[in-house]
Amino acid sequence: MSRTSNQADGDVVRDFLSVADLLEEPRLARLYTNLAREDGAAVQDVMDDIDLAQGTAYSYVNRLVDAGVVEVTHDEQPRRYAAREIDLTVTTTAGDREYTITPALIDAVGRRKMDADIDTYIDRHGVSGLATALTYAVARERGEVTHRLMADDLTISPLAAEIILQALRPVVHEYYEIEESGASLDALHADDRDAADDA
Template sequence: MSRTSNRADGDIVRDFLSVAALLEEPQLAQLYAYLARESEATVQDAMDDLELAQGTAYSYVNRLVDAGVVDVTDDGQPRRYAARPIDLTVTTAAGDREYTITPALIDAVGRRETNADIDTYIDRHGVAGLATALTYAVARERGEVTHRLMAEDLDISPLAAEMILQALHPVVHEHYDIEEGGASLDEVNVGDGDDDTSDA
């Protein structure tokens, strides 16, 4: 189910369906994430920066507008577009875990087209698993966890944990404020013995 505040059921369903479309199509997710990062952009901007064909760019922008996740901010020529904030909490089918769909998660899904590690992780663990990994990636960048702790918590190999954490590194830094005092990837990942206290 989704969690929103004081919204009609129809709006909640529309939000959910719009977000589901973004999570199913990485290029659509990539365009939404681009518009969220840029605050405002034209279709030409998206074509240039994302290397999209003209027909594809216009089709995707229109789909995002129709879905209600992108607004036209300037009707003049060229039109300018901006992403609407998304913050939707869903529960997994098993009912054992909730995760929040945010622009950062949509950005991560959009990168599966160009990042084999993200693509493989989604294939194995689904979008819910990627959402969980993103939470660990933020904590890792803040110096709160290591890849070994993530691996132990999620019952995956330390190598798989390290690979997805590195793949999510740019997403974390584009969407979250990481304090200067927090550990960076380089500080946390200093070979096999990072700062984990266990001997492996």
């Protein structure tokens, strides 16, 4: 479901509307994420992980199929489903930020009700803010930025930056390849302490 600039505007709008529910409803996002992890899973296989009643789970899967983000891979009972890849770039209403809706971002949104730090960050900065934080979290794990740089860039406190970076760390390691040769978190913290001592 990747879209580029040569797609018709109607297709792009339809694709955005088809993923908008995933960004608003954490349980839908978690269901999508579980189906993305399991290639060709039955509803029964994933509903316990999400703590959904059977009727609700089937209703949610049907919504995702109707939205075009999940497809039926095996039509005989029990039906099996797989998530389609999502890669949709969105510009904020102010036009000052652009972010991409990816499975990693949907996974992070899905963790909202299980992780108070992600929930608080979305409440304060919205999904676009979470997408930006996810970009910094990837860079942080690769040893390219520190939480202080993120805090300065986004005009948030260093503590808020550190909290969301830690909360997003499991998502980063699940979806992105992080080379072992990159700086560790301990090395980044040491760099931060050295910089504070020099100031």
